[in-house]
Amino acid sequence: MIRSKLPPIIDCKDDQDSVTWTIEIAADLDFFSGHFPEQPVLPGVTQLDWAIKLGCKHFGYPVNVATLEVLKFQQLMLPNSRVELTISHNPAKAKLMFAYSDGDKRFASGRIALNSETTQVINSADSN
Numbered sequence: 001m002i003r004s005k006l007p008p009i010i011d012c013k014d015d016q017d018s019v020t021w022t023i024e025i026a027a028d029l030d031f032f033s034g035h036f037p038e039q040p041v042l043p044g045v046t047q048l049d050w051a052i053k054l055g056c057k058h059f060g061y062p063v064n065v066a067t068l069e070v071l072k073f074q075q076l077m078l079p080n081s082r083v084e085l086t087i088s089h090n091p092a093k094a095k096l097m098f099a100y101s102d103g104d105k106r107f108a109s110g111r112i113a114l115n116s117e118t119t120q121v122i123n124s125a126d127s128n
Helices: 044-059 116-127
Strands: 009-014 018-025 065-073 081-090 095-102 105-114
Touching (some): 044 065, 044 081
Antiparallel strands (some): 095 105
């Protein structure tokens, strides 16, 4: 896990198995420094870090990633933009599915497979 600061959250819409955050991608975020000088772009590793941290916290999973699946970066996320991060989860498979978007415009998406042994221990403890 990288040491990153979460972005400002403008709004949050919570559904039973999914949540959508509207986040502000301010130009003064440290992540833009040097990535890239001629056109700052939010690094994919930062996007992943935010999805993992926010998703795990919201759904009560430990931050213990096993693998990343079907990871796609479709468009560049630029400074001074507002995007939605939607995360849903599949507790039976210990997976989080995430997508960054702005309307029909998709920036990134993928699945985060969590370490199921750790997740099962926590879920079992919750049911007792």
